[in-house]
Amino acid sequence: MASEYILELQNVSKRFGSAIALRDVTLRLRRGEVHCLLGDNGAGKSTLIKTLAGVHKPSSGAFRVDGAAVEFESPRQALDRGIATVYQDLALVPLMSIARNFFLGREPVKTRFGVFPALDTATMAEVAADRLRNMGILIRDANQPVGTMSGGEKQCLAIARAIHFGARVLILDEPTAALGVRQSFNVLKLIHHARDQGISVIFITHNVHHAYPIGDTFTLLNRGVSVGTYAKDAISKDEVLDIMAGGTEMQKLMSELDGVAV
Amino acid sequence: MSRQPLIAIKEPVADASAAGTARAAAPERDDRVQQQSLLHRFMGRPESASIAGALLVFAIFGYAASGSGMFALDGILNWQTVAAYLGIISIGACLLMIGGEFDLSMGSMIGFAGMMIAIPPLYFHWPVWLSVLVAFVGCLALGWLNGYLVIKTRLPSFIVTLAFLFILRGLSLALSIHFTNRTIVSGIGALAAEDWLAGALFVGTVGEDLFNWLAAHGMVAMTSDGTPVVHGVPKVILWWGVLLVCSSLVLSFTRIGNWIYAVGGDANAAKNVGVPVKAVKTSLFMFTAFCACLFATLQVCDIGSAAADRGLQKEFEAIIAAVIGGTLLTGGYGSVVGASVGALIFGVVQIGITYTDANSDWFRVFLGLMLLVAVIFNNFVRRRVTESR
Ligand SMILES: Nc1ncnc2c1ncn2[C@@H]1O[C@H](COP(=O)(O)OP(=O)(O)OP(=O)(O)O)[C@@H](O)[C@H]1O
Numbered sequence: 001m002a003s004e005y006i007l008e009l010q011n012v013s014k015r016f017g018s019a020i021a022l023r024d025v026t027l028r029l030r031r032g033e034v035h036c037l038l039g040d041n042g043a044g045k046s047t048l049i050k051t052l053a054g055v056h057k058p059s060s061g062a063f064r065v066d067g068a069a070v071e072f073e074s075p076r077q078a079l080d081r082g083i084a085t086v087y088q089d090l091a092l093v094p095l096m097s098i099a100r101n102f103f104l105g106r107e108p109v110k111t112r113f114g115v116f117p118a119l120d121t122a123t124m125a126e127v128a129a130d131r132l133r134n135m136g137i138l139i140r141d142a143n144q145p146v147g148t149m150s151g152g153e154k155q156c157l158a159i160a161r162a163i164h165f166g167a168r169v170l171i172l173d174e175p176t177a178a179l180g181v182r183q184s185f186n187v188l189k190l191i192h193h194a195r196d197q198g199i200s201v202i203f204i205t206h207n208v209h210h211a212y213p214i215g216d217t218f219t220l221l222n223r224g225v226s227v228g229t230y231a232k233d234a235i236s237k238d239e240v241l242d243i244m245a246g247g248t249e250m251q252k253l254m255s256e257l258d259g260v261a262v
Numbered sequence: 263m264s265r266q267p268l269i270a271i272k273e274p275v276a277d278a279s280a281a282g283t284a285r286a287a288a289p290e291r292d293d294r295v296q297q298q299s300l301l302h303r304f305m306g307r308p309e310s311a312s313i314a315g316a317l318l319v320f321a322i323f324g325y326a327a328s329g330s331g332m333f334a335l336d337g338i339l340n341w342q343t344v345a346a347y348l349g350i351i352s353i354g355a356c357l358l359m360i361g362g363e364f365d366l367s368m369g370s371m372i373g374f375a376g377m378m379i380a381i382p383p384l385y386f387h388w389p390v391w392l393s394v395l396v397a398f399v400g401c402l403a404l405g406w407l408n409g410y411l412v413i414k415t416r417l418p419s420f421i422v423t424l425a426f427l428f429i430l431r432g433l434s435l436a437l438s439i440h441f442t443n444r445t446i447v448s449g450i451g452a453l454a455a456e457d458w459l460a461g462a463l464f465v466g467t468v469g470e471d472l473f474n475w476l477a478a479h480g481m482v483a484m485t486s487d488g489t490p491v492v493h494g495v496p497k498v499i500l501w502w503g504v505l506l507v508c509s510s511l512v513l514s515f516t517r518i519g520n521w522i523y524a525v526g527g528d529a530n531a532a533k534n535v536g537v538p539v540k541a542v543k544t545s546l547f548m549f550t551a552f553c554a555c556l557f558a559t560l561q562v563c564d565i566g567s568a569a570a571d572r573g574l575q576k577e578f579e580a581i582i583a584a585v586i587g588g589t590l591l592t593g594g595y596g597s598v599v600g601a602s603v604g605a606l607i608f609g610v611v612q613i614g615i616t617y618t619d620a621n622s623d624w625f626r627v628f629l630g631l632m633l634l635v636a637v638i639f640n641n642f643v644r645r646r647v648t649e650s651r
């Protein structure tokens with residue numbers, strides 16, 4: 001493997017009609033690092049990771065996996081390269097069961113009666129329930145519809161699924177947004193675990209207390225443009241917070257608000 | 263690709279206090295598992311309401327049409343045949359609806375396919391098997407075109423296939439007038455019966471020997487000339503059965519079935535996890551076209567003629583049967599067994615009314631009410647399933 005980077009976006013732009021969601025963004029993901037992607041609402045974070053996941057094709061720029069240029073036609077091709085994503089909208093089908101959602105698109109099949117390629121429903125239910133249990137979610141029945149789960153449970157399901165299938169790269173778009181303290185902690189632990197196993201992680205969050213302890217590298221997006229990439233030793237938690245909160249202006253406002261409160 | 267867990271957390275994830283919380287919550291959950299009785303599970307199936315409806319309909323007609331011969335063997339085959347024709351297209355409509363789309367061109371396609379089958383042998387001396395084959399290929403191509411346009415334009419399939427409802431009906435009329443100078447083309451029956459393909463697969467009945475034997479032993483009534491009143495089971499009923507078994511196996515137990523539910527439930531989510539959404543939807547449009555063509559072939563072979571107005575409003579009947587069977591109009595949920603039970607209700611009511619004293623105009627009233635009840639009930643089911651607790 002020639003390249004030091006597992007995923008590489010170089011000067012990538014993405015336009016939706018006339019709207020420019022990303023402009024000349026460069027992002028490099030090292031093997032086995034946790035790379036935090038930070039930025040305001042609408043900064044283009046989700047668009048960026050959807051480009052990596054094969055949902056969007058870049059309007060211009062280069063996309064390389066293991067140093068070789070790729071053009072994903074569909075998310076399936078990204079998944080086949082071991083790149084799994086937890087989308088912000090989770091990509092779960094509410095009317096379908098937990099087990100069926102967990103394996104959607106990669107269902108295990110068992111040949112029955114010598115010819116009939118049937119779903120291996122027993123394995124599906126077992127594995128799904130087991131992976132959820134690992135995340136601290138106990139379910140009554142893996143065959144209950146996902147629509148009946150709580151928001152946090154759904155999020156855990158989407159994360160458990162990505163971890164189960166994300167062989168090399170795990171992309172998490174605000175995975176802890178709806179989670180309780182314990183479940184958030186579990187997710188951070190899972191990210192940590194993933195890194196230990198050599199899996200590279202892209203982690204989007206608005207919570208600096210989640211991002212800073214776990215991140216190795218931080219990239220800031222602002223209105224579709226990359227403001228910079230910082231290694232952890234080059235930046236302090238306060239500076240990250242500063243970046244996330246929108247700089248000194250924001251701090252001034254904060255202190256003013258504090259003043260009012262006092 | 264690996265199905266192995268990438269990160270197996272061996273030690274309990276939660277710390278002691280958290281595990282305690284989880285354990286405290288556990289018994290409540292277990293109680294709820296035990297409450298899931300067999301009846302409860304049956305009630306959770308999409309087709310349960312339609313089965314209850316069918317029992318009700320049987321009870322009503324068992325009472326209202328008792329002694330009329332409706333439930334004698336020939337009476338049964340009579341309404342079964344009507345149900346089977348509708349069942350074939352309602353299975354197609356049901357799968358497509360589960361996949362989140364509609365096909366309003368099914369009825370017109372029945373008329374169009376009938377003409378494609380009947381005209382070439384009668385006017386251009388084609389063998390029947392060839393015209394049947396060409397009709398199937400043509401219908402599959404039209405189904406593909408429906409799917410392609412829906413996917414490309416991202417318009418609702420309702421509108422795209424509504425256009426084809428008119429286009430195909432108009433084409434059936436115009437082309438039959440152009441080639442034959444009439445809108446009803448008859449005389450294909452004998453040719454079809456002699457044809458090796460149509461004769462074997464579509465014309466007539468099966469099980470004649472069985473029915474002769476049953477008649478000889480007094481188990482089936484005989485006419486005055488010594489033949490049984492029922493010659494055999496019409497092939498359309500067998501087609502319905504085969505289609506029902508195959509499609510419900512595929513839907514419930516295969517990857518393709520899983521994908522059909524997924525593209526109808528949330529096409530975007532399905533796409534994001536790697537389901538080939540476009541291919542699934544296009545195939546479903548082709549399958550409904552296949553069902554419409556099968557309907558037309560069986561009908562042409564049975565009646566011995568094709569007419570440009572055949573299949574009028576059949577698209578609605580197919581959709582109604584699917585909805586009565588518990589399929590959601592919004593997609594992602596339903597069952598072909600339910601759709602077939604819906605078709606059965608149709609057949610029983612439509613034919614059953616002629617066995618009673620009631621005016622057969624009541625048929626539509628009854629079906630309309632049935633549809634209304636089914637939609638309200640289905641909506642309730644959907645809300646229960648999709649809303650978070
Ligand atoms: N499919 C689309 N069509 C048109 N515009 C889009 C599309 N997807 C995203 N955009 C636009 O691109 C911009 C970036 O959106 P994106 O979802 O990437 O933001 P984000 O950084 O993920 O925000 P958040 O923190 O709220 O999740 C927004 O202005 C959005 O309106």
Ligand SMILES: [Mg+2]
Nearest residue numbers: 045046088173
């Ligand atoms: Mg986002």
